[in-house]
Ligand SMILES: Nc1ncnc2c1ncn2[C@@H]1O[C@H](COP(=O)(O)OP(=O)(O)O)[C@@H](O)[C@H]1O
């Protein structure tokens with residue numbers, strides 16, 4: 001089973017991912033961007049305020065393709081539970097936001113480039129948080145962590161939730177850490 005964690009920067013995904021690691025020690029825990037050289041290229045692009053948004057989409061997508069063949073598909077073939085901190089929905093939400101001035105319909109475009117090769121998640125926990133709190137918690141250190149941008153990204157995530165309501169479990173990320181983790185554990189225990 002492929003379980004993904006999604007939400008704005010600072011919404012508590014990594015905190016939950018680490019807590020799930022202790023609870024499900026035999027599962028495979030992974031993330032995007034990855035730590036491969038493709039992921040390093042992505043990190044360079046994130047640090048570059050002038051990076052071309054379309055080039056950036058394809059860097060992230062290259063990292064995803066490598067992640068699928070090297071980590072996700074082999075682990076799923078072995079029957080493991082795979083938990084990924086960010087996955088294809090991050091591209092659909094973030095790059096749909098960065099590409100609004102470049103393409104007519106970036107949301108559908110980003111979805112369509114994944115369809116022929118990707119492995120859709122079986123379930124996704126969406127950490128729902130207002131952009132202001134998300135920017136504060138994440139520290140606003142990169143270009144994606146600014147409030148205006150996070151507002152645009154959240155709108156795209158909401159389109160995804162509307163399009164596939166059965167895949168998503170919405171977690172109220174404004175709660176305390178303990179309350180969020182209780183909801184995460186209840187949701188994952190129920191799913192697996
Ligand atoms: N429920 C919460 N309430 C307050 N702060 C939180 C909560 N969950 C996480 N944090 C803090 O917010 C910051 C971002 O959390 P993190 O799990 O790294 O988010 P993400 O992976 O979504 O960017 C960290 O400093 C973390 O300790």
Ligand SMILES: Cc1cn([C@H]2C[C@H](O)[C@@H](COP(=O)(O)OP(=O)(O)O)O2)c(=O)[nH]c1=O
Pocket residue numbers: 008009010013014032033046060085086087090091092094095138142144145
């Ligand atoms: C995976 C992915 C991440 N991103 C962005 C979200 C983050 O701002 C940044 C790095 O991701 P990440 O390190 O997961 O950030 P955080 O832990 O703060 O949530 O890259 C995209 O724009 N597209 C993508 O496909």
